[in-house]
Amino acid sequence: MTTVTVPENWIKRATRSIHIPPVFLFLIVIFLVSGLLDQIYSDGQIFSNPAIMLNIVVRSVALGIVAVGQTLVILGASIDLSVAYTISITAVMSSYIMLGKTANVPMAIASVFGIGAAIGLANGVIITKLKVNPFIATLGTSLIIKGIINATFTNYTGSVPESFQFFGYGTIGSIPVIGSIPVINSIPVSIVIMLIVYLAGWFLLARTKLGAHLYGVGGNSEVARLSGVRTDRVLIGAHILCSMTAVLSGLFLVSQMQSGAPWVGPNGFYDLNSIATTVIGGTALSGGKGGVWGTLAGVLIFGILDTTFNQLGVNPYLKTVLRGAIIVLAVASYTIRSKKDAA
Amino acid sequence: MTTTTINSPETFSKAVGKLWGWIKKIPPVYPVFFIIFIVLGMLNPSKYQSANGIMTFLRTASPLAVLAIGEMFVLASGGFDLSVGAIVTFVVLVSSKLLANDPANAASTILIMFGFGLLIGLVNGVVVSFLKVPSFITTLGMMLLVRGGALYYVGGAPQGYLTDNWRAFGRNYIQNVPLFGRVPYALIILLVISIITYIMLNRTNYGKQIVAVGDNVLASKLSGVRVKLVRVVTFMVCSTLAVAGGIMIGGYGGVNVTIGEGLEMQAIAACVVAGVLLGGGKGSVPNAIFGAFTLQAIVNLLNLLGLPKPYTDAVQGLIIIGAVAYVGLTSQKKQ
Numbered sequence: 001m002t003t004v005t006v007p008e009n010w011i012k013r014a015t016r017s018i019h020i021p022p023v024f025l026f027l028i029v030i031f032l033v034s035g036l037l038d039q040i041y042s043d044g045q046i047f048s049n050p051a052i053m054l055n056i057v058v059r060s061v062a063l064g065i066v067a068v069g070q071t072l073v074i075l076g077a078s079i080d081l082s083v084a085y086t087i088s089i090t091a092v093m094s095s096y097i098m099l100g101k102t103a104n105v106p107m108a109i110a111s112v113f114g115i116g117a118a119i120g121l122a123n124g125v126i127i128t129k130l131k132v133n134p135f136i137a138t139l140g141t142s143l144i145i146k147g148i149i150n151a152t153f154t155n156y157t158g159s160v161p162e163s164f165q166f167f168g169y170g171t172i173g174s175i176p177v178i179g180s181i182p183v184i185n186s187i188p189v190s191i192v193i194m195l196i197v198y199l200a201g202w203f204l205l206a207r208t209k210l211g212a213h214l215y216g217v218g219g220n221s222e223v224a225r226l227s228g229v230r231t232d233r234v235l236i237g238a239h240i241l242c243s244m245t246a247v248l249s250g251l252f253l254v255s256q257m258q259s260g261a262p263w264v265g266p267n268g269f270y271d272l273n274s275i276a277t278t279v280i281g282g283t284a285l286s287g288g289k290g291g292v293w294g295t296l297a298g299v300l301i302f303g304i305l306d307t308t309f310n311q312l313g314v315n316p317y318l319k320t321v322l323r324g325a326i327i328v329l330a331v332a333s334y335t336i337r338s339k340k341d342a343a
Numbered sequence: 344m345t346t347t348t349i350n351s352p353e354t355f356s357k358a359v360g361k362l363w364g365w366i367k368k369i370p371p372v373y374p375v376f377f378i379i380f381i382v383l384g385m386l387n388p389s390k391y392q393s394a395n396g397i398m399t400f401l402r403t404a405s406p407l408a409v410l411a412i413g414e415m416f417v418l419a420s421g422g423f424d425l426s427v428g429a430i431v432t433f434v435v436l437v438s439s440k441l442l443a444n445d446p447a448n449a450a451s452t453i454l455i456m457f458g459f460g461l462l463i464g465l466v467n468g469v470v471v472s473f474l475k476v477p478s479f480i481t482t483l484g485m486m487l488l489v490r491g492g493a494l495y496y497v498g499g500a501p502q503g504y505l506t507d508n509w510r511a512f513g514r515n516y517i518q519n520v521p522l523f524g525r526v527p528y529a530l531i532i533l534l535v536i537s538i539i540t541y542i543m544l545n546r547t548n549y550g551k552q553i554v555a556v557g558d559n560v561l562a563s564k565l566s567g568v569r570v571k572l573v574r575v576v577t578f579m580v581c582s583t584l585a586v587a588g589g590i591m592i593g594g595y596g597g598v599n600v601t602i603g604e605g606l607e608m609q610a611i612a613a614c615v616v617a618g619v620l621l622g623g624g625k626g627s628v629p630n631a632i633f634g635a636f637t638l639q640a641i642v643n644l645l646n647l648l649g650l651p652k653p654y655t656d657a658v659q660g661l662i663i664i665g666a667v668a669y670v671g672l673t674s675q676k677k678q
Contacts, residue, residue, distance in 0.1 A: 141664070146657070
C-alpha cells in the first residue's frame with residue numbers, strides 16, 4: 001500500500017518540509033503578470049534589467065523591516081497601529097539629534113531605540129495590564145505620539161551626516177558575474193539589513209522559547225497561561241520588538257531622505273500596509289498562525305506592484321484602487337478555502 | 344413598594360441600595376458627557392448654556408454620531424469597518440462633480456450616493472462572508488478602492504461646488520421652533536436614524552441576531568441564525584449611514600479631498616468610549632450617539648482651553664485608552 005502512495009505524495013511532502021507559504025505562488029504569478037504587462041505595454045525593463053529587480057527590493061525595505069515586527073505582534077493575536085508614528089518620531093528625532101555630525105550618530109541611534117522601546121513597552125503594558133483592546137491601545141498611543149511630534153516639529157528638522165546615508169544608499173561586496181547575465185556588482189546595505197531582520201525574526205519564531213510562547217499566546221492565551229507561559233511578558237516583548245523594527249525602518253527612511261519630517265510614517269501608510277502585507281503573507285489576524293517568510297512575500301508583492309504601476313504609467317489614483325483590490329484578492333485566494341467564518 | 348412605604352430606616356436603605364444599583368448600571372459615557380458639557384458651559388456660558396449654542400454643538404456632533412451608529416452595528420457583530428472615512432470622502436467628491444453646480448441635480452445625486460453606499464456595504468459583506476476575508480482587510484481594501492475611485496473620477500481635485508440645497512442637510516436650521524429657537528436638520532436626521540436603528544437593534548430578531556453573532560458565531564449558527572446574511576446586512580447598514588454622515592459632513596465642511604480622513608478611527612473610538620466591545624456581542628444606539636457627542640465635546644473643550652490642535656490628538660488618545668481601560672478593569676472586577 002505504502003509503495004503506491006509514496007511517489008504520489010513525494011512533491012507534496014518535500015514542499016511541506018520546506019514550509020513554503022502559498023503566498024509565494026501568488027508572488028510568482030504577480031511577478032510574471034507584471035513582467036508580461038511591462039513587456040507588452042512598456043519597455044520590458046522588469047525582465048531585462050536586473051537594476052529594476054534590485055530596485056523592487058530596495059523600495060520594499062522600509063515596509064519590509066517594520067512588517068517583521070507587525071508579524072510578531074499579530075502572531076500574538078495583537079496588532080500595532082502606532083508603527084507609522086513611531087517611524088515618524090524616529091525620523092525627526094534622529095536627524096534632530098544628529099544635526100549633520102557623524103559624532104552624534106551613536107547618540108541619536110541609542111536615543112531613538114530608547115524611544116522605540118518605551119513606546120513598545122507602553123503598548124504592551126496598556127494591552128496586558130490595563131486589558132485594553134490592542135487595536136484601541138495602539139490607536140491611542142499613535143494619537144499621543146502624533147500629538148507630541150506635531151506640536152514639536154512642523155517641517156524637516158536637522159539633517160543626517162553623509163556617513164549615516166550609508167544605510168540608505170551604501171552598497172557592499174560584489175557578486176561574481178554568472179555567464180552573460182548583466183552584472184549586479186554590489187548589493188545595497190539596506191537589503192542586507194532587511195534580510196538580517198527577517199532571519200532574526202525567523203530565528204526568534206522557530207528556534208527560541210519566546211517564539212514558541214508567542215505562537216501559544218496567539219493561538220490560545222488562556223491555554224498558554226495555564227500551561228505556565230507568562231503571557232503578559234511574551235506579549236510585551238513582542239510589542240517592544242515591533243516598535244524596534246519601526247525604529248529601524250525610520251532610521252532607513254531618514255538616511256534616504258537626509259532629513260526627518262513628521263509626516264514620513266503616516267504618508268507611507270506603514271501602519272495599515274504592514275498589517276496588510278502580514279495578512280497577505282498568510283499570518284492569521286486572530287493570531288497563532290503564520291511566519292515572517294510569508295510577510296516577506298507580501299512586502300515584495302507590494303514592491304512589484306509599485307514598480308509595475310510606475311513602469312506602465314498608471315494613474316496614481318487608479319494605483320490606489322488596484323492596490324485595494326489586490327490586497328483583498330490576495331487574502332481571499334486562500335481564505336476562500338477555509339472552513340472557518342471570518343469576522 | 345412605592346415610596347410611601349418607606350417608614351423604617353431598613354426599607355429606606357434598601358430603596359437607596361436599589362437606586363444605587365440602578366445608577367451603577369448607567370453607562371459611564373453619560374455622566375462623562377454631561378460633566379464635560381457642564382464644564383464647557385461654565386467656561387463659555389454664552390455659547391454652551393444657550394439653546395442656540397447647544398444646537399450649534401449638536402449640528403457639528405450629529406454627523407459623527409451617525410457614523411458611530413453604523414460602525415457600532417459592524418462592531419457589535421464582531422467585525423470592523425475601516426471604509427467609513429473613505430465613503431465620506433467619496434460622497435463629497437463625487438457629489439461635487441455629479442451636481443454640476445445645478446441645484447436640480449441634488450435629489451438624483453443623493454439617491455446615487457445611497458445606491459453606492461448599499462453597493463459598497465454589499466461588497467464588503469459578501470467578501471467577508473463568502474470569501475472569508477477578515478473584515479479588517481476587506482474594509483481596508485475597500486477604503487483604498489473607494490478613496491482611489493473617488494479621486495480618479497474627479498481627477499484629484501474637487502470639481503465644482505456643492506449646491507446649497509445639497510448642503511442644507513448638514514448646514515441649515517429650522518428656524519423659529521418654540522422652546523429651542525432653531526433646530527439643525529442634522530439633529531433631526533440623527534433622531535430619525537437613531538429611532539430606526541434602535542428599533543432594528545432592540546425590537547427585531549435581526550438586531551438580536553447581530554449581537555448573538557458577535558457574541559458567539561458557532562452558537563448562533565447552531566441555533567439557526569443565518570450568520571452570512573446578518574453580516575452582509577450589518578455592513579450595508581454601516582456604509583449607508585456613512586453616506587448619510589458624508590452628506591451631513593459635506594454640508595457644513597464643504598469640498599475637500601481629505602474631508603473623510605481618519606473618520607473611521609473616530610467612529611470606532613466613539614463606540615469604544617461608549618462601551619461597545621471590539622470583537623462583538625454588545626451594542627447600543629444611544630450609547631454610540633453619546634460616545635460621539637463625548638468625543639466632540641472633548642475636542643471643543645480642548646479648543647476652548649486654547650490647546651493647539653496637536654495636543655488635542657494626544658489628549659484624545661489618552662482619553663480613549665483611559666475609557667477602555669476603565670471599562671475593562673471594572674468589568675473584570677465583576678467576574
